[in-house]
Amino acid sequence: MSELSGKVQTVLGLVDPDQLGRTMTHEHLTMTFACCYFPPPQGDEAVAENPFQMQHMHWLRQNPYSSHENLLLQQEVPAVRDELLAFRKAGGGTIVENTTTGIDRDLPTLKQLSKDTGVHVIAGAGYYVDCTHTEATKRMSVEKLTDIIVSEVLHGADGTDIRCGVIGEIGTGWPITESETKVLRATAHAQTQLGCPVIIHPGRNPAAPAEVLRILQEAGGDISKTVMSHLDRTIFDDGELLEFAKLGCYLEYDLFGIEMLDYPYNLEVDMPSDSQRVKALALLVKEGYGDKVLVAHDIHTKNRLTKYGGHGYSHILKNIVPKMLMRGISQHQVDKILIDNPKHWLTFK
Numbered sequence: 001m002s003e004l005s006g007k008v009q010t011v012l013g014l015v016d017p018d019q020l021g022r023t024m025t026h027e028h029l030t031m032t033f034a035c036c037y038f039p040p041p042q043g044d045e046a047v048a049e050n051p052f053q054m055q056h057m058h059w060l061r062q063n064p065y066s067s068h069e070n071l072l073l074q075q076e077v078p079a080v081r082d083e084l085l086a087f088r089k090a091g092g093g094t095i096v097e098n099t100t101t102g103i104d105r106d107l108p109t110l111k112q113l114s115k116d117t118g119v120h121v122i123a124g125a126g127y128y129v130d131c132t133h134t135e136a137t138k139r140m141s142v143e144k145l146t147d148i149i150v151s152e153v154l155h156g157a158d159g160t161d162i163r164c165g166v167i168g169e170i171g172t173g174w175p176i177t178e179s180e181t182k183v184l185r186a187t188a189h190a191q192t193q194l195g196c197p198v199i200i201h202p203g204r205n206p207a208a209p210a211e212v213l214r215i216l217q218e219a220g221g222d223i224s225k226t227v228m229s230h231l232d233r234t235i236f237d238d239g240e241l242l243e244f245a246k247l248g249c250y251l252e253y254d255l256f257g258i259e260m261l262d263y264p265y266n267l268e269v270d271m272p273s274d275s276q277r278v279k280a281l282a283l284l285v286k287e288g289y290g291d292k293v294l295v296a297h298d299i300h301t302k303n304r305l306t307k308y309g310g311h312g313y314s315h316i317l318k319n320i321v322p323k324m325l326m327r328g329i330s331q332h333q334v335d336k337i338l339i340d341n342p343k344h345w346l347t348f349k
Ligand SMILES: CCC(=O)NCCS(=O)(=O)O
Pocket: 033, 103, 201, 230, 233, 255, 265, 298, 300
């Protein structure tokens, strides 16, 4: 039995799972999203160059990916520190920080933020989507990728001794590329060796989540210890959602706080509102999947920080939980979603 077994691995070391408390399973505290810049609508170029003014806040909420500066969350460490203190005050305990190789993971900063605020932070191993893979990464064998991921968990990542406590978010697009497929296989192999939690960023197509699970399962991955992220922008039909839920992974609604009309990465998608997200959670609970539901905000741009008039990392605790209760999700079930399910997912086998 490894020393990790029965424990959760934070950036400050191993902790007992009961210490985690209310947990956001998909956030970013420091990262760059420059890889996903999307040009502004014609005529909006000047606003896009200088969006952080009160009169542009609505524009920024609708076009968050069309301002270069908005994509540089790593410039906001002091504001994020304040946010984490507020998160603790609101009853939060733990953040799973999903930044992986390709979007500027910064482990020393995560460690410092955890020390400064008392919030447990769990860092992610592995690789983001194909367009961030270097040529060297694309040339690696599955075995080499597996060794790197295992080492990030056992010994530390990015030349530090700070260890990751989950694999992911592992980035995939649609269709899934050859390099992403290799990373998925390596993820499954590493998970088999480590007995660790895995979290996936699926492509923007309703078929993408199941295809990722198929690849992981074929490579020996443990689906029951795997989270499928971003279901809010991926599966819209209730019947399809319940079919997907049968596959046995954790089901994550992690874009709470994002309310936008046109989702630039897939204009076919109608991004749901927070009320619609709560409705999806209520459906999953009613249909017996309450042990599998997880929630988060996936903050990855500056405008979502309270410093810039955004909802911040405490939005779920302060605003969404009351809404969940109002829509018939019991307090017991809310506690499962915020405390028990994250704890079971994050504990090493
Ligand atoms: C790195 C953050 C991330 O990938 N977030 C998901 C954004 S979206 O694909 O849901 O638009």
